[in-house]
Amino acid sequence: MTNTPTTQSPAPQGQTVARPESRKSALGSLIRLREVPVTVALIALVLITYAANPLFLGAQGVKDLLLNATIMIILAVGQTLVIVTRNIDLSVGSILGLVAFFTGTLFATVPGIPIIVVFVAGMALGAVLGAVNGLLVTVAKVPALVITLGTLYIYRGLNNAWAGGTQYFADDRPDEFGALSVDTVLGFPLITLIAILVVIAVAVYMVGTRPGRDLYAIGSDPAAAELFGIPVARRVFLAFLANGVLAGLAGVLYASRFNSVGATTGTGMELDVVAAAVVGGVAIFGGSGSVAGAAIGAVLLTTITSALTALRVDKFWQQAIVGVLILAAIVIDRLAGIRTARKLRESEARDV
Amino acid sequence: ASGADTSGGGETSGDAGGDLSITFIPKQLNNPYTDVVLGGGEEGAEEAGFAATEIVGPLEASASSQVSFINAETQAGTNVIVIAANDPDAVGPALEEARSAGAKIVAFDSDTNPKYRDVFISQVVAKGVALIQVKLIAEQIGGAGEIAILSATANATNQNEWIKFMEEELASNPEYKDIKLVTTVYGDDDDTKSFQEAQGLMQAYPNLKGIISPTTVGIAATARYLSTSEYKGKVALTGLGLPNEMRPFVKDGTVTEFALWDPAQLGYVAAFAGKALADGTITGAEGDTFEAGELGEREVGEGGVVIVGPPTQFTADNIDEYDF
Amino acid sequence: MSDSTRTAAANANANANAAAAPAADTTKTISTLGKGRTGAARILLGRDAIMIYAVVVFVLYACIAIPRFASPVTVGFLLLDVIPVLLIALPMTLVIITGEIDLSVASIAGLTSALMGVLWEAGLDIGTVLVLSLVAGVLAGAFNGFLIAVVGLPSLAVTIGTLALFRGLALVVIGDNAVANFPPELTGLFTSKLGATGIPTVMIGVVVVALFFGVLLHMTPFGRGLYALGFSKEAATFVGIKVNRAKFWLFVGTGSVSALAGIYWTLRYSSARSDNASGLELTVIAAVLLGGVSIFGGKGSIPGVIAGVLLIGTINYALRLGRISDVVLIIVTGTLLIASVVAPSIFAAFTRWQHDRRVRRSLPQAAPRE
Amino acid sequence: MSQPLLSLTGAAKTFGPVVALADGTIEILPGEIHALVGENGAGKSTLVKILAGLYHPDAGAFTVSAASVAFRNVADSKAAGISVIYQEPTLFPDLTVAENIFIGRQPKGALGLISKNRMRQAARDLFARLGVPIDPDRIAEGLSIADQQIIEIAKAISLDAKVLIMDEPTAALSGVEVERLFQVARSLREAGAGILFISHRFDEVFALSDRITVMRDGRYVATHTTADVTTDAIVREMVGRDIGALFPKSHSEIGDVVLHVEDLGRAGVFTNISFEVRAGEVVALAGLVGAGRTEVARAVFGIDPYDSGSVSFLGTRLKRHDPQAAIDAGMGFVPEDRRKQGLVMDLSVARNATLTLRNSLARFGIISAGAERRAAEEWTARLQVKTGSQEYAVSTLSGGNQQKVVLAKWLATEPKFLIVDEPTRGIDIGTKSEVHRLLSDLAARGIAILMISSELPEVLGMADRVLVMHEGRITAQLDRADATPETVMHAATASLEGAK
Numbered sequence A: 001m002t003n004t005p006t007t008q009s010p011a012p013q014g015q016t017v018a019r020p021e022s023r024k025s026a027l028g029s030l031i032r033l034r035e036v037p038v039t040v041a042l043i044a045l046v047l048i049t050y051a052a053n054p055l056f057l058g059a060q061g062v063k064d065l066l067l068n069a070t071i072m073i074i075l076a077v078g079q080t081l082v083i084v085t086r087n088i089d090l091s092v093g094s095i096l097g098l099v100a101f102f103t104g105t106l107f108a109t110v111p112g113i114p115i116i117v118v119f120v121a122g123m124a125l126g127a128v129l130g131a132v133n134g135l136l137v138t139v140a141k142v143p144a145l146v147i148t149l150g151t152l153y154i155y156r157g158l159n160n161a162w163a164g165g166t167q168y169f170a171d172d173r174p175d176e177f178g179a180l181s182v183d184t185v186l187g188f189p190l191i192t193l194i195a196i197l198v199v200i201a202v203a204v205y206m207v208g209t210r211p212g213r214d215l216y217a218i219g220s221d222p223a224a225a226e227l228f229g230i231p232v233a234r235r236v237f238l239a240f241l242a243n244g245v246l247a248g249l250a251g252v253l254y255a256s257r258f259n260s261v262g263a264t265t266g267t268g269m270e271l272d273v274v275a276a277a278v279v280g281g282v283a284i285f286g287g288s289g290s291v292a293g294a295a296i297g298a299v300l301l302t303t304i305t306s307a308l309t310a311l312r313v314d315k316f317w318q319q320a321i322v323g324v325l326i327l328a329a330i331v332i333d334r335l336a337g338i339r340t341a342r343k344l345r346e347s348e349a350r351d352v
Numbered sequence B: 001a002s003g004a005d006t007s008g009g010g011e012t013s014g015d016a017g018g019d020l021s022i023t024f025i026p027k028q029l030n031n032p033y034t035d036v037v038l039g040g041g042e043e044g045a046e047e048a049g050f051a052a053t054e055i056v057g058p059l060e061a062s063a064s065s066q067v068s069f070i071n072a073e074t075q076a077g078t079n080v081i082v083i084a085a086n087d088p089d090a091v092g093p094a095l096e097e098a099r100s101a102g103a104k105i106v107a108f109d110s111d112t113n114p115k116y117r118d119v120f121i122s123q124v125v126a127k128g129v130a131l132i133q134v135k136l137i138a139e140q141i142g143g144a145g146e147i148a149i150l151s152a153t154a155n156a157t158n159q160n161e162w163i164k165f166m167e168e169e170l171a172s173n174p175e176y177k178d179i180k181l182v183t184t185v186y187g188d189d190d191d192t193k194s195f196q197e198a199q200g201l202m203q204a205y206p207n208l209k210g211i212i213s214p215t216t217v218g219i220a221a222t223a224r225y226l227s228t229s230e231y232k233g234k235v236a237l238t239g240l241g242l243p244n245e246m247r248p249f250v251k252d253g254t255v256t257e258f259a260l261w262d263p264a265q266l267g268y269v270a271a272f273a274g275k276a277l278a279d280g281t282i283t284g285a286e287g288d289t290f291e292a293g294e295l296g297e298r299e300v301g302e303g304g305v306v307i308v309g310p311p312t313q314f315t316a317d318n319i320d321e322y323d324f
Numbered sequence C: 001m002s003d004s005t006r007t008a009a010a011n012a013n014a015n016a017n018a019a020a021a022p023a024a025d026t027t028k029t030i031s032t033l034g035k036g037r038t039g040a041a042r043i044l045l046g047r048d049a050i051m052i053y054a055v056v057v058f059v060l061y062a063c064i065a066i067p068r069f070a071s072p073v074t075v076g077f078l079l080l081d082v083i084p085v086l087l088i089a090l091p092m093t094l095v096i097i098t099g100e101i102d103l104s105v106a107s108i109a110g111l112t113s114a115l116m117g118v119l120w121e122a123g124l125d126i127g128t129v130l131v132l133s134l135v136a137g138v139l140a141g142a143f144n145g146f147l148i149a150v151v152g153l154p155s156l157a158v159t160i161g162t163l164a165l166f167r168g169l170a171l172v173v174i175g176d177n178a179v180a181n182f183p184p185e186l187t188g189l190f191t192s193k194l195g196a197t198g199i200p201t202v203m204i205g206v207v208v209v210a211l212f213f214g215v216l217l218h219m220t221p222f223g224r225g226l227y228a229l230g231f232s233k234e235a236a237t238f239v240g241i242k243v244n245r246a247k248f249w250l251f252v253g254t255g256s257v258s259a260l261a262g263i264y265w266t267l268r269y270s271s272a273r274s275d276n277a278s279g280l281e282l283t284v285i286a287a288v289l290l291g292g293v294s295i296f297g298g299k300g301s302i303p304g305v306i307a308g309v310l311l312i313g314t315i316n317y318a319l320r321l322g323r324i325s326d327v328v329l330i331i332v333t334g335t336l337l338i339a340s341v342v343a344p345s346i347f348a349a350f351t352r353w354q355h356d357r358r359v360r361r362s363l364p365q366a367a368p369r370e
Numbered sequence D: 001m002s003q004p005l006l007s008l009t010g011a012a013k014t015f016g017p018v019v020a021l022a023d024g025t026i027e028i029l030p031g032e033i034h035a036l037v038g039e040n041g042a043g044k045s046t047l048v049k050i051l052a053g054l055y056h057p058d059a060g061a062f063t064v065s066a067a068s069v070a071f072r073n074v075a076d077s078k079a080a081g082i083s084v085i086y087q088e089p090t091l092f093p094d095l096t097v098a099e100n101i102f103i104g105r106q107p108k109g110a111l112g113l114i115s116k117n118r119m120r121q122a123a124r125d126l127f128a129r130l131g132v133p134i135d136p137d138r139i140a141e142g143l144s145i146a147d148q149q150i151i152e153i154a155k156a157i158s159l160d161a162k163v164l165i166m167d168e169p170t171a172a173l174s175g176v177e178v179e180r181l182f183q184v185a186r187s188l189r190e191a192g193a194g195i196l197f198i199s200h201r202f203d204e205v206f207a208l209s210d211r212i213t214v215m216r217d218g219r220y221v222a223t224h225t226t227a228d229v230t231t232d233a234i235v236r237e238m239v240g241r242d243i244g245a246l247f248p249k250s251h252s253e254i255g256d257v258v259l260h261v262e263d264l265g266r267a268g269v270f271t272n273i274s275f276e277v278r279a280g281e282v283v284a285l286a287g288l289v290g291a292g293r294t295e296v297a298r299a300v301f302g303i304d305p306y307d308s309g310s311v312s313f314l315g316t317r318l319k320r321h322d323p324q325a326a327i328d329a330g331m332g333f334v335p336e337d338r339r340k341q342g343l344v345m346d347l348s349v350a351r352n353a354t355l356t357l358r359n360s361l362a363r364f365g366i367i368s369a370g371a372e373r374r375a376a377e378e379w380t381a382r383l384q385v386k387t388g389s390q391e392y393a394v395s396t397l398s399g400g401n402q403q404k405v406v407l408a409k410w411l412a413t414e415p416k417f418l419i420v421d422e423p424t425r426g427i428d429i430g431t432k433s434e435v436h437r438l439l440s441d442l443a444a445r446g447i448a449i450l451m452i453s454s455e456l457p458e459v460l461g462m463a464d465r466v467l468v469m470h471e472g473r474i475t476a477q478l479d480r481a482d483a484t485p486e487t488v489m490h491a492a493t494a495s496l497e498g499a500k
């Protein structure tokens, strides 16, 4: 963030315009560098585990890995949208819970309701909840951390009030719905395919569209963004809205995969989601990081647990190891950052 | 029980000082099993002739979360506190205070440290429950192979006691010499966690033949995982579950047989025990007996434990006769 | 990212108010206008004062509306319940005032609790056990402090990591056992009351800690420095404040006090378990923010925070007595938290909007050309 | 004459007590380069921000191409064909240079997605046009101020707007770059665009502009055709009184050496800096923005570390990179950025004024509120800080009074040596001369002063000696006698052309 002083050696006369290879320069590729560590870590983890326990990559094993990751992936993608703008949404766990129960209720109370309708309804509810966050953050101009901590409680409370002791179980829902998280296409469970589609769609939006890039600009320097005329409030609001929609989607998928949905569904997920994004190289103070990275981070965090179980690592060690992993990710990212800074300082801005 | 019983119950035992109050503090509110237990409890309280019945409790089942509820009840001067302890000791000091303030303490479903309560209403003899589950799994895996246990929280009093008995039984009883208990994992009575623990078991122990899950949340989640995985029908599953939750899995063959007592009876008997204590007709000493409404007379066994009744075993044939 | 926490906050702040002016500092010009009250008024109308009024009002209401609320017994139980949050909220206030945050506090409490359990089982005498547990807390805090102040990582990310790590270590240490057989005289002490007042004996200790942090923040050079630091790291450096050293010690502070909370927890419930105090971090932060501390740093006070903690605690216990479900409590907490931050900025935004509108009317109206 | 592209009359803008702009009036014709001059704090940038739609004026009439407008936001003014280079660069550190230029209007390629290649190429073309090939794929973080400024310019011209506004664009540029910029500006003028050009450098103003508008204390003073005015005339209008009164230089006894800086160096920022400051002496450090003056001062005071050399104070070597040590030794530092570095804006006047005293006010580690209040009152009184109460947040004070608080908090430490960086930047004319009088009084009382200033009149008016820096080197040491605008400006810029 700090602008490192750089001497300006007077540029030699008649420099030639940069040659293409300068594009391939370390500087150019730095942005991509952030996802590398987490990807490497994931591959290493999977291979080691596989070596120790081949079943880990058996048909069922892979399927389980993907299924476990699916919901976290979707949440991490949404969270990335928000974090990149230098905000945060702690209420996703509660949103997921509300929507999951809402889904259960729909199937139980409206027999024969088309699945697609349920998806739409669930995402709509998520959108509303996300919009509330977005409005409070942008209109009332209050820090997201405080707001979403508040809505984390409120949404959870509403969920409890609404559900009470009621729980809906798998058999309250049509088999085709449950099948979404059982049937596979080329080894990929259907809901995982949905998640992958989400990742691709959002990634393209973030990399390839103007509003998407605006999100990075806003996170990189909100004041400058305002000065430059980027519709900061609108963009941030939409980021929260989108995150709500994705949390809603995750809620519906949760109902498809797991047995019971009730008052406490999704409790305490928020920090895992943020952790996933951070591990995936998303800068907690916005401006950089990618959806793909966050998704990989999610896979890594969900896989580590299964891997440790599969390796028969003492169950009591598992959480500690997850903690170490998160810290390692942050430190590595920091080291990469320092290297970048040094490179930037050493290298001349002018490429000759 | 119908309204008629209720009034009848009221007459039979309502005579001694009618304005007694009773409060149930379950492990956790908003949990289906708990709801059934409490349903029985309220019914019992009404029949036993309590003037006021309250149900309070935490939203998540953590060790300390019940304490402030006990405190509030103490201060409210409740005559009988019926509690299912999340932690046998954490609730201790609070219960002490409640007692010194004159309240009677009935533990049910999950016992507190005996020195803190007057009686404990137990589902069944702990050993009995344990043995049934071992027997069921033995039948289902044909008496040989690896099995694992998927329990509730690591500190759950009941489960730990049952697991202890199961281990002893497996070790001692020659019939089970070919059965190997490979591990015990904990789903924390959380659907997601249990689900993934079940999954982990499958990977960690490829030749696993069967799973015992002595907790309603755990068995349902495990059943859900098995029924959606390739292990369906290959890996046997039994334990303690609610018929309503398990019905689909019994129907689709994931689970052949599991057990449970009628949870409603727990609360029902607890209420009458509380009344008897409050009236002073029993002290919770071994040998005391009291009338438990339509369930008839009950005796306080050693250690102040009251046994409700034998567990029922549910199969595809009889499961539809039950609704809880 | 290293020391950008403050910058981030500042800019985010600018972002928040950017409609008014481009730079964080200048927005302060605007947002704090009219706050210029003289001493007395400032104190009587200040954010803290309002929180304290709120507590008083609610207590009065509860005394009238809720049977049995007005009694020393209430005081006792109520305080026993809030002590852990109260304790941790104190150092957390200082941390947040410097623009940092510590999410690992509850896990540290859990870790110390677990440690107490095993050490006591191992047969050490209780004195040693307590000391060692406290040391563990200090070390945990120092670990956070090292990563944040020395390595320069963002505290939000770091403490999410240590949240998992320390809780994990707690499990490693004590696994699934629960240790309960602590010396009765000690556990007794932790639930005992000061005569008829109903005030728990341990409150003496808590008051000491509260005074310590209150004085540290409000009456010492160090405290003065923290506010400066919270508003502007730059400005702080220029007056010779050792920014990183200050941060490091603050995290050691949260660590140690979390350890105290863990010890209290263990002995009050006479049960040492790995999952003790889990999820407490958000409660603490909610209380601190409700107490008027700005998440961007620079603003806040110990009295305000204590009021915030007591407000939540009182509402909580009142609902218990009224046998009203915790669901209500959750919703109330969330709403209070949001209201406490939204209200002021809504007001500011409104006045700004009025101003702009007045101005617009006085200007020739015409759509900008496309 | 053709109708103006843009005209603003009687615009006013206040920030609470601070009147940034009282009567902003400007008119820009097609095909003209219009210079706007005025002292620091005259309200130039504020006027610019109004034209940019960033601030809503409290009063005034604003027309673009004869149609009166009220911009709601920056987008509106962009739509109206106005593009602005702000005084402070507004780049996004995490984005690439190319992206910074085209953010919000990136060239699109297949499937309506952003085409990195076309964006890169477009950026290259722009840089070629400016003759400074900056790597478009480099992220903006760490760019030197000069490069940041270049990118701002590229950004602005790439919009090829009807009106181009440049707020001190050349402040950090070297001669070559300035020349390129002027070529571009002139070609835009040929194309019929109108250009508003703000600068403190008169040579540039006269070289480039067709007309000049002068502002003072937030008010419009006059507009002249460049051809028929002289520098002196303009300066008189800017300052509104003759320089003498503005720079009351009382004679003071020069004592012996207080600060001795020996061959100080910091990689990439400054090299072999050596100078002395004597008791009672005012030494000015002149140079263009970005010359490294502030960095030197920061290193001397211990805010930043230095790689080589030494700083000795009153004969003893000063601990490196330790401001507290410097303060204890008797140094003070009035930083250039009042709002970010000088003050804690949300703290009360009293708190700010005593921040430097916090250690000495403490008895047994406890600060006595009474002593604190007394100290605050004493010093704010001495400096005649105008405030309703000691308890007011310092942010509610006017720029000038804020600066006085900064001075107060350092004078309270009774320093032997004071560094003042841009001591009068953005403070009104009246306060300005007060500050100047204060400085010379301090000097008269035997305090050594190192003054960094970008304002030539200030440098010439106040200094006993002038050190001129350019790109991290001291390029000249001038005694009061030999210090003239020419000599200083030459050392600050021309030396570069020399090097070429």
Ligand SMILES: Nc1ncnc2c1ncn2[C@@H]1O[C@H](COP(=O)(O)OP(=O)(O)OP(=O)(O)O)[C@@H](O)[C@H]1O
Residues within 6 Å of the ligand: C021, C022, C026, C027, C029, D015, D018, D019, D020, D021, D038, D039, D040, D041, D042, D043, D044, D045, D046, D047, D087, D399, D400, D425, D426, D427, D428
């Ligand atoms: N957002 C703000 N809040 C409070 N005061 C402000 C704000 N912006 C500008 N001012 C004050 O308004 C006056 C004019 O500021 P402005 O930046 O327009 O001067 P300027 O002519 O651009 O000076 P310079 O030549 O140094 O750029 C100054 O006293 C400044 O302190």
Ligand SMILES: Nc1ncnc2c1ncn2[C@@H]1O[C@H](COP(=O)(O)OP(=O)(O)OP(=O)(O)O)[C@@H](O)[C@H]1O
Residues within 6 Å of the ligand: A003, A004, A005, A006, A007, A008, D142, D143, D144, D145, D146, D269, D287, D288, D289, D290, D291, D292, D293, D294, D295, D296, D336, D454
């Ligand atoms: N914000 C910044 N971003 C990038 N480089 C900077 C920044 N500030 C200063 N620099 C670089 O550091 C060196 C010295 O800058 P500095 O601001 O100290 O110069 P200065 O003479 O003090 O100018 P000013 O008139 O602003 O005080 C220059 O090379 C400049 O490019």
Ligand SMILES: [Mg+2]
Residues within 6 Å of the ligand: D044, D045, D046, D087, D167
């Ligand atoms: Mg300006």
Ligand SMILES: [Mg+2]
Residues within 6 Å of the ligand: D290, D293, D294, D295, D336, D421, D452
């Ligand atoms: Mg400077």
